[in-house]
Each structure stands twice: as C-alpha cells, then as structure tokens.
Amino acid sequence: MIKNDIAHKIKHREIPNDEFITPQELANKLVKMVPLMGQKIVCDNAYGTGVFYKALREHSSATIVQFSKDFFNFNTEQNWFVTNPPYSNLDRWLEHTCCLALNGFAYLFGLHNLTPRRIELCEKYKFYITKIHLVKVFQWFGISAFIIWEKNLSKKKRRTELTYDRIVWR
Numbered sequence: 001m002i003k004n005d006i007a008h009k010i011k012h013r014e015i016p017n018d019e020f021i022t023p024q025e026l027a028n029k030l031v032k033m034v035p036l037m038g039q040k041i042v043c044d045n046a047y048g049t050g051v052f053y054k055a056l057r058e059h060s061s062a063t064i065v066q067f068s069k070d071f072f073n074f075n076t077e078q079n080w081f082v083t084n085p086p087y088s089n090l091d092r093w094l095e096h097t098c099c100l101a102l103n104g105f106a107y108l109f110g111l112h113n114l115t116p117r118r119i120e121l122c123e124k125y126k127f128y129i130t131k132i133h134l135v136k137v138f139q140w141f142g143i144s145a146f147i148i149w150e151k152n153l154s155k156k157k158r159r160t161e162l163t164y165d166r167i168v169w170r
Contacts, residue, residue, distance in 0.1 A: 031055040098125035134164035
C-alpha cells in the first residue's frame with residue numbers, strides 16, 4: 001500500500017474529520033422512515049448544525065432532545081437516537097447507543113462502515129436492522145447508508161428492507 005493512498009490518509013490522520021453535514025432535505029426524508037409513532041423521547045445525539053433535530057421536531061410529536069457534547073458522558077436512556085454520528089469512534093458510539101436506546105436507533109454513515117462485526121455487536125444487545133436506505137451526498141466519500149435498528153424483534157420481524165434513491169444530495 002502506498003502512503004499517499006487516500007484510504008491510508010483517511011484511516012491514519014491525527015485529527016479525525018467527523019464533521020459531515022447532512023443536507024437538511026435529506027435529513028427530513030430520512031427521519032420520515034423511522035418508526036417514531038407513539039415514541040416519547042427521541043435524541044439527536046450528535047447535534048452539530050441541528051439538521052436531524054430540526055427534522056425530528058417537524059416530523060414527530062415526541063419530545064426531541066439534542067446532545068452535542070461528549071456522547072460517552074451521556075447516560076440517559078432514550079426511546080430512539082437519530083443522527084449522523086462521528087465515524088472516528090463508531091464501534092464505541094454504537095455500543096454506547098445500544099446501552100441507552102430503549103426501542104431503536106437510526107444512523108447515517110458510510111456504507112463501507114456497515115461491517116459484520118458491527119452488526120454482531122448490535123445484535124448482542126438485541127438490536128436488528130430493519131431498514132437500510134442508500135444515498136449519495138455530493139462531496140462525501142462513496143455511498144452512505146441510513147440504517148434503522150430496532151430492539152427485541154421476533155424472528156418473523158427480523159427482515160431488512162433495502163431502499164435507495166438516485167438523487168445526489170447537496
């Protein structure tokens with residue numbers, strides 16, 4: 001592998017670039033996919049510019065909570081977490097989410113970040129993928145996936161719906 005290779009540079013950078021701002025229209029579309037009907041508390045736990053927070057407030061009657069500080073110091077259970085999490089600590093982020101989410105979580109991240117090990121980690125906590133929606137955001141690396149995980153599903157309900165759109169979001 002050549003040290004100038006872009007993947008090597010991304011993986012080995014000293015300061016991770018975890019700020020990938022989701023277009024507001026995309027966040028609005030994705031939030032509508034999350035089964036939030038009847039949920040009490042929903043948290044945007046990676047509140048940056050607030051696009052998921054705004055979308056949640058517009059499309060859900062639940063109490064919407066925002067959290068932008070160190071998520072690993074956040075210890076309050078929520079019904080749902082919906083956001084675009086930072087990728088540099090994704091394993092730790094997923095595990096902490098699994099410990100706090102009562103019903104589910106929906107995260108937008110690079111499709112290449114959906115690995116068997118991460119799926120197994122979430123399944124260990126009884127969270128199963130119910131939907132994967134593929135999207136392309138201009139200037140983001142590759143295809144992104146909005147993944148919805150729900151807790152304690154019976155084997156009959158453990159089916160994953162795969163959808164996509166052909167829009168390049170800006």
